[in-house]
Amino acid sequence: MSQSTGREARTASSSALLSVHGVGKSFGPTIALSDVSFDLAAGESLAIIGENGAGKSTLMKVLSGVHRPDRGRMELLGEPFEPRAPADGLRRGVAMIYQELSLAPEMSVVDNILLGQERSRWGFLRRSEQRRIARDALASLGHADLDLNRPVGSLPMGWQQLVEIARCLAAEARVLIFDEPTSSLTKQDTERLFLAIDTLRKRGVAILYISHFLEEVRRVTDRYLILRDGAQVASGELDGIDDPGIIRAMVGRDIDDFFPTVEHQRGEPLVSLSGLSGVNKPHEVDLTLHRGEIVGVAGLVGAGRTELLRCLYGLDQVRSGEIRIAAEPVAGRSARSRVRQGFGMVSEDRKTEGLAQELSILENCTMSYLRPFAKWGWLRAGQRRVAAERLAREFHVKAYSVKQPVSELSGGNQQKVALARLANQQAEIFLLDEPTRGIDVGTKAEIYRWMGQWVAEGKVVLVVSSYLPELMAVCDRIAVMARGRVLEVRPTEQWSEHELMELAISSS
Amino acid sequence: MDHSTGSRSSSGEPSPLVAVVRALTRPDLGPLVALLIVTAVFAIADQLWGRGFFATQYNLRLVLQTAAIVAVPALGMTVIIIAGGIDLSAGTATSLCAVVLAYGLEQRLGWPMAVGCTVLTGVLCGLLNGALIIATRIVPFVVTLGTMTMFVGFGSLLTKELSLTPRKETYPTWLHDLSFANLSDLGFLPVELIPLSPVVAGLAAIFMAVLLHSTVFGRWIFAVGSNERTARLAGIPVDWVKLVVYGLGGAYIALGSLYMFSKTKEASANSGIGLELQFIAAVVIGGGSLSGGRGSVIGTLAGATLAAVIESGCIQLGLGTPTQRIIIGVAIISAVALDKMRAEPPEWLSRILPRMSSE
Numbered sequence: 001m002s003q004s005t006g007r008e009a010r011t012a013s014s015s016a017l018l019s020v021h022g023v024g025k026s027f028g029p030t031i032a033l034s035d036v037s038f039d040l041a042a043g044e045s046l047a048i049i050g051e052n053g054a055g056k057s058t059l060m061k062v063l064s065g066v067h068r069p070d071r072g073r074m075e076l077l078g079e080p081f082e083p084r085a086p087a088d089g090l091r092r093g094v095a096m097i098y099q100e101l102s103l104a105p106e107m108s109v110v111d112n113i114l115l116g117q118e119r120s121r122w123g124f125l126r127r128s129e130q131r132r133i134a135r136d137a138l139a140s141l142g143h144a145d146l147d148l149n150r151p152v153g154s155l156p157m158g159w160q161q162l163v164e165i166a167r168c169l170a171a172e173a174r175v176l177i178f179d180e181p182t183s184s185l186t187k188q189d190t191e192r193l194f195l196a197i198d199t200l201r202k203r204g205v206a207i208l209y210i211s212h213f214l215e216e217v218r219r220v221t222d223r224y225l226i227l228r229d230g231a232q233v234a235s236g237e238l239d240g241i242d243d244p245g246i247i248r249a250m251v252g253r254d255i256d257d258f259f260p261t262v263e264h265q266r267g268e269p270l271v272s273l274s275g276l277s278g279v280n281k282p283h284e285v286d287l288t289l290h291r292g293e294i295v296g297v298a299g300l301v302g303a304g305r306t307e308l309l310r311c312l313y314g315l316d317q318v319r320s321g322e323i324r325i326a327a328e329p330v331a332g333r334s335a336r337s338r339v340r341q342g343f344g345m346v347s348e349d350r351k352t353e354g355l356a357q358e359l360s361i362l363e364n365c366t367m368s369y370l371r372p373f374a375k376w377g378w379l380r381a382g383q384r385r386v387a388a389e390r391l392a393r394e395f396h397v398k399a400y401s402v403k404q405p406v407s408e409l410s411g412g413n414q415q416k417v418a419l420a421r422l423a424n425q426q427a428e429i430f431l432l433d434e435p436t437r438g439i440d441v442g443t444k445a446e447i448y449r450w451m452g453q454w455v456a457e458g459k460v461v462l463v464v465s466s467y468l469p470e471l472m473a474v475c476d477r478i479a480v481m482a483r484g485r486v487l488e489v490r491p492t493e494q495w496s497e498h499e500l501m502e503l504a505i506s507s508s
Numbered sequence: 509m510d511h512s513t514g515s516r517s518s519s520g521e522p523s524p525l526v527a528v529v530r531a532l533t534r535p536d537l538g539p540l541v542a543l544l545i546v547t548a549v550f551a552i553a554d555q556l557w558g559r560g561f562f563a564t565q566y567n568l569r570l571v572l573q574t575a576a577i578v579a580v581p582a583l584g585m586t587v588i589i590i591a592g593g594i595d596l597s598a599g600t601a602t603s604l605c606a607v608v609l610a611y612g613l614e615q616r617l618g619w620p621m622a623v624g625c626t627v628l629t630g631v632l633c634g635l636l637n638g639a640l641i642i643a644t645r646i647v648p649f650v651v652t653l654g655t656m657t658m659f660v661g662f663g664s665l666l667t668k669e670l671s672l673t674p675r676k677e678t679y680p681t682w683l684h685d686l687s688f689a690n691l692s693d694l695g696f697l698p699v700e701l702i703p704l705s706p707v708v709a710g711l712a713a714i715f716m717a718v719l720l721h722s723t724v725f726g727r728w729i730f731a732v733g734s735n736e737r738t739a740r741l742a743g744i745p746v747d748w749v750k751l752v753v754y755g756l757g758g759a760y761i762a763l764g765s766l767y768m769f770s771k772t773k774e775a776s777a778n779s780g781i782g783l784e785l786q787f788i789a790a791v792v793i794g795g796g797s798l799s800g801g802r803g804s805v806i807g808t809l810a811g812a813t814l815a816a817v818i819e820s821g822c823i824q825l826g827l828g829t830p831t832q833r834i835i836i837g838v839a840i841i842s843a844v845a846l847d848k849m850r851a852e853p854p855e856w857l858s859r860i861l862p863r864m865s866s867e
Contacts, residue, residue, distance in 0.1 A: 086741045087740070087741060087742065087743040090741070090742075090743065091743070102735065102737065102738040102741055103735065103738060104730065104731050104734035104735045104738055104739070104801060105734060105735065105801070106730065106733075106734045106797075106801035106802050107727075107730050107731065107734055107801070111727055111730070111731075114727075115727070115731055115738070115739070115742040115744070116731075116739070116741075116742025116743040116744050117742070117743075118724040118727055120723070120724045123723050123724055123725060124722050124723050124724075125722055125723060125724060125726075125727065127722075
């Protein structure tokens with residue numbers, strides 16, 4: 001039903017609502033987006049598909065006015081469209097539903113829907129009119145029954161999202177951009193969202209829909225545009241392409257990176273998880289890690305990979321299940337006890353969690369394990385400095401002094417400091433979350449080599465990555481996660497990149 | 509204000525018990541309930557062990573007068589805190605305003621001029637805070653920590669580091685009456701013993717409540733405090749909102765300084781040091797959140813009154829200042845702890861209570 005009305009709308013208005021011509025954007029030497037073009041008519045829906053880092057977010061930020069494009073032009077209803085800020089785009093009728101919702105949690109549903117567009121007389125709110133507009137907006141999404149007085153923060157995620165969409169409707173948005181809207185929704189909420197999107201299209205609103213989930217994409221949209229490494233590699237009608245075709249277009253790149261390997265042997269089991277569950281994710285994970293083995297975790301953002309590492313490391317609460325080291329259940333629940341037991345973790349978020357940005361290389365390298373440099377609680381500055389300098393040399397950290405704050409280092413050098421910390425704390429079980437994200441190729445190769453060396457020494461590496469070629473090249477075994485569960489673990493040679501992607505995407 | 513639409517929107521009537529529990533745990537009424545309970549406890553304790561003076565009309569009148577002095581500047585603090593700010597300079601700004609008032613009266617500028625200068629001083633103090641916060645992007649805590657000391661300095665320049673005590677003939681009688689008169693003295697109402705100061709504070713509170721809940725600007729204040737990035741995204745002039753909020757806070761501080769002077773008839777530049785913490789305490793007990801987006805006029809009034817009730821109750825029971833302070837400290841922490849529990853009930857509590865928030 002929705003499809004037919006979509007087509008009607010397209011024929012009804014021959015001219016495009018939004019058209020994008022050859023838009024490109026670079027950040028320094030990195031080309032985030034190059035030469036993207038498409039047209040979008042009223043009531044039409046276009047899916048933007050691509051791997052993590054393919055340029056989808058950059059495209060959306062350009063459209064919503066967060067970034068300004070370097071090249072190309074955009075038109076809205078035939079007039080130039082050059083938003084300088086999100087508020088600008090909103091005024092012209094292009095609204096974005098962010099992955100992290102942007103609502104004022106303490107304020108009521110009606111106040112959020114009319115935020116920044118309050119109806120008033122002499123500065124006094126016209127409450128009944130405000131309520132009518134809010135109720136109309138919600139009713140057109142099929143949810144006139146929502147309590148308008150409730151603070152938005154007390155609503156479940158799915159309902160909060162509806163409030164945000166209602167806000168765009170009250171602002172009379174003509175183009176709505178959804179960025180991974182279902183990543184934190186339950187199945188029921190997802191269905192509710194799809195119905196709302198159908199209604200919106202019937203009213204002539206054009207939809208841009210970003211998602212990894214191909215099933216969803218087929219449910220919501222008729223056309224697609226695939227991005228890879230910032231470039232538009234394919235586009236057309238979804239009816240004319242099958243899932244394997246889409247996946248091929250998404251991942252089909254040359255593996256031209258350099259993956260050094262170090263000879264290593266799998267030994268006896270060291271860590272085993274049985275039925276490990278966190279508060280939300282992970283869910284009932286069984287996994288055994290052997291000495292001398294690199295295990296990779298593949299999956300989409302939000303699949304629960306980071307949460308698995310955090311649960312294992314004692315940062316997130318473990319709801320049920322067991323962690324054993326060498327068949328002994330682990331003692332303690334805190335990260336502090338995990339460090340003592342030989343765990344070491346590198347966070348995916350170097351800026352706010354992985355490193356103390358204001359502190360020096362010296363402090364960051366040694367903060368997790370100061371015992372060798374301390375006597376009766378007194379730090380021996382000299383010894384500590386010598387050790388830090390040795391670590392910095394060993395890990396090729398480029399800095400003029402170990403006293404330099406890590407905030408002044410490049411991403412690659414910061415990551416080396418984070419890894420050096422694990423070496424200092426004599427970690428045996430390395431939990432690495434996206435260790436090569438945002439890092440130059442040279443440093444990536446060094447990180448792969450260190451991982452190889454550690455397992456060659458009989459240690460264990462568990463690495464989460466969204467970059468499949470890296471997992472394929474470096475890991476001995478790869479586990480695929482989706483919706484909090486580990487779906488399957490296989491030796492790397494029994495996986496193809498295509499199969500990994502398919503499993504991660506299809507299982508909703 | 510909108511009962512008709514309010515009741516229409518709720519689907520199905522909840523059972524009376526749940527309705528009562530819900531009303532008592534409403535965020536804006538919680539502090540009022542706490543106030544009533546604490547007052548009742550002191551009244552009973554005083555009947556049993558004290559002289560039975562606590563619950564007399566005379567004493568309650570004193571309590572309200574004490575509360576009003578804190579309540580008025582605390583109302584200004586409430587908007588600032590709702591907008592996600594804080595004003596540590598509120599205490600010394602109050603004494604600076606009082607100094608300006610006393611100085612103006614001493615110099616025989618006439619009371620309209622002196623009061624005008626006082627209000628201007630308060631507003632300027634607030635605008636200075638707001639402008640510094642906007643221009644420097646330094647957190648309000650640090651900016652107002654700086655201006656807190658500056659205001660003592662400004663005041664001392666006027667007072668030559670002494671205490672100003674203008675002569676009786678220099679100030680108008682209404683300035684005395686503000687703290688000490690009853691409505692009946694002024695011929696407003698035939699009822700005896702309704703003091704003027706809480707009535708004026710009440711008018712100031714009504715103005716604030718209308719501003720916060722019935723105007724567009726009020727919605728903007730909540731939005732800025734609740735999620736500044738969202739507010740910017742929605743096209744709200746965030747910086748302007750902050751500036752006005754601090755200016756408004758300053759106006760309430762100026763009114764508070766009239767109370768302060770009216771009570772003691774003297775002014776010194778550093779007498780306000782520490783007062784800001786009483787203002788903040790009133791807001792926090794009243795359900796205000798220091799991370800912004802939450803706070804209420806009724807709550808702040810209840811918070812200010814609660815502190816005054818505890819003070820008076822302790823005096824009547826013969827408990828000294830040390831006990832008083834400990835009890836007020838406990839009240840601050842328990843108010844916030846209870847509020848937090850209401851928002852996210854811990855597992856053991858949600859197992860006992862029926863779920864009230866679920867659909």
